[in-house]
Amino acid sequence: MEITTRTERDVTIVALAGHLDSNTSPEAQTALDAVLAGGGRKVVIDFRALDYISSAGLRVLLGTAKQLKQAGGALRLFGLNETVQEVFQISGFATILAVVDTEANALNGL
Amino acid sequence: MRQGFRLGIAAETRWDGADGVGAKFTEFAEARGLPAAIRRSMSVALDELLANTIAYGGAARIVVDVALYPDRLSVMLIDDGGPFDPFGQAPPPPPPGTALPLEERKIGGDGIQLVRKMMDDVRYERRSDRNVVVLTKRLKTEEG
Numbered sequence: 001m002e003i004t005t006r007t008e009r010d011v012t013i014v015a016l017a018g019h020l021d022s023n024t025s026p027e028a029q030t031a032l033d034a035v036l037a038g039g040g041r042k043v044v045i046d047f048r049a050l051d052y053i054s055s056a057g058l059r060v061l062l063g064t065a066k067q068l069k070q071a072g073g074a075l076r077l078f079g080l081n082e083t084v085q086e087v088f089q090i091s092g093f094a095t096i097l098a099v100v101d102t103e104a105n106a107l108n109g110l
Numbered sequence: 111m112r113q114g115f116r117l118g119i120a121a122e123t124r125w126d127g128a129d130g131v132g133a134k135f136t137e138f139a140e141a142r143g144l145p146a147a148i149r150r151s152m153s154v155a156l157d158e159l160l161a162n163t164i165a166y167g168g169a170a171r172i173v174v175d176v177a178l179y180p181d182r183l184s185v186m187l188i189d190d191g192g193p194f195d196p197f198g199q200a201p202p203p204p205p206p207g208t209a210l211p212l213e214e215r216k217i218g219g220d221g222i223q224l225v226r227k228m229m230d231d232v233r234y235e236r237r238s239d240r241n242v243v244v245l246t247k248r249l250k251t252e253e254g
Contacts, residue, residue: 019153022161023132052150054157055221065212083150090227091220096212 002049003031011110012040013103017049020057028057032064041073044106048079053087065097074098078106113142114177131160131174135185142178148247151228152183155245158221159187159196167191167241181251182230187243194241195234196222 001018012035020028035043043064065075076098080088088094100106115138117131132153139149156174163169169191177184199222226232231246 019132019157021132021153021157023157052153054154054161055224056157056161058220062212069212081150082147083154086151086228087154087224090224 001027003028005031005035007040008107011042011044011107013044013046015046015049019051019053020060021052021054022056025056025060029060029063032060036064036067036071041068041071042110043068043073043075044103044110045075045077046079046103047077047081047084050079050081050084052081052083055091058087058091058093061093061097074110076100076106076110078103112177112179114138114175116173116175118171118173131156135174135176138176138178139183144178144183145249148183148249152185152245152247155225155229156185156187158225159243159245162196162221163187163189163191163194163241167194169241181249183247183249185245187241187245189241190239191241193236195236196243197226197232197234 001016001020001024003017004015006013006015014031014035016028018024032043045061061075061077068075078100079102080099085094088097088099115134117134119131135153135156136149139152160172160174163172167189169189171190173186173188175186175188177186225245229245230248231244233244233246235242
């Protein structure tokens with residue numbers, strides 16, 4: 001998987017490309033941990049180039065969301081494809097994580 | 111007509127092994143022009159079951175048999191671990207903590223629930239010292 005990170009104002013935008021599954025979740029975990037360790041508290045994850053996510057990936061997202069919430073930060077996700085949305089619906093993540101359609105909406109008011 | 115491939119992986123190779131299967135499956139699905147939604151759903155299911163078997167199954171070897179028919183995509187996973195039916199547990203009703211707020215959600219497995227919901231059919235049987243799981247996704251045919 002490819003992970004690219006950039007910052008816009010005080011927001012860190014992490015773009016995930018490929019698949020977020022049991023193989024790649026440690027990599028994603030490391031990248032997100034680094035953002036938090038670096039003081040990032042407002043995080044947006046760009047899912048536009050993410051092909052699919054499995055429960056191993058969901059665990060990474062949940063862990064990050066919890067840590068950010070405890071630290072007084074926020075996490076938003078955007079650009080989920082049909083399959084990723086289906087996984088979010090089934091697992092209930094669609095209701096516990098902030099999912100929006102576009103990057104502009106993710107950044108708006110964060 | 112059946113098209114497909116069969117792949118054996120050593121369970122102790124862990125994620126590398128599983129990744130090899132995922133990559134080979136994606137390559138196969140794309141070469142055959144399988145709809146992306148079908149390919150992705152099966153990739154999720156494959157990851158869940160392989161991760162499950164590798165983490166808990168006590169198997170030394172897993173064989174993945176992918177078969178594409180005109181009306182369906184079928185993937186058979188055969189492992190030599192102890193008897194274990196991944197679908198044998200009563201489906202968590204509702205899935206654990208699905209309705210709970212973020213703070214109370216457990217970092218746990220929604221994996222098998224995903225497989226049940228995303229596949230059209232899931233089967234398990236114990237067949238001569240092997241666990242055999244068959245996952246099926248139906249394809250839309252020309253005739254509808």
